[in-house]
Amino acid sequence: MITRIILYKCGLLDYVDYSLFGDEVAVQKPSREVFTELARIADVKLSEILHVGDSLVNDMAGALLAGAAAVLVKRDFDKPVVRLGERAWVVKSLLNLLEILS
Secondary structure, three states, X not given: OHHHHHHHHHOHHHHOOOOOOHHHHOOOXXXXXXXXXXXXXXXXXXXXXXXXXXXXXXXXXXXXXXXXEEEEEOOOOOOOEEEEEOOEXXXXXXXXXXXXXX
C-alpha cells in the first residue's frame, strides 16, 4: 500500500496501464501468482508484461520465471542501462526506462 501511495504522489502511476501489489492480493513476489493475477486483470499474456523493481530475487527473477520481462533498478550501478538478455535489463534510474520502452 505504501509503494502505491509513493508512486501516485510522484506521478509515476500516470505512465502505468495496470499495477498490482502483493499486499493487495495477499500473495508476495516472487510467487508466480502475483504476475498471473496481473495478466488476468490486464487481459494480457504474461509475455506482454514488463515488471520493474529493485529486488533481484523478488522482482527480476520472479518476473522472468513467471514469463514476464523484467527491469532491475540498481541505483549504485555504473552504467545507465545494461541489457542482460532478450527480456531483462538493469537500469541505474527510473528515468532510464524511457530508453527501454522506446
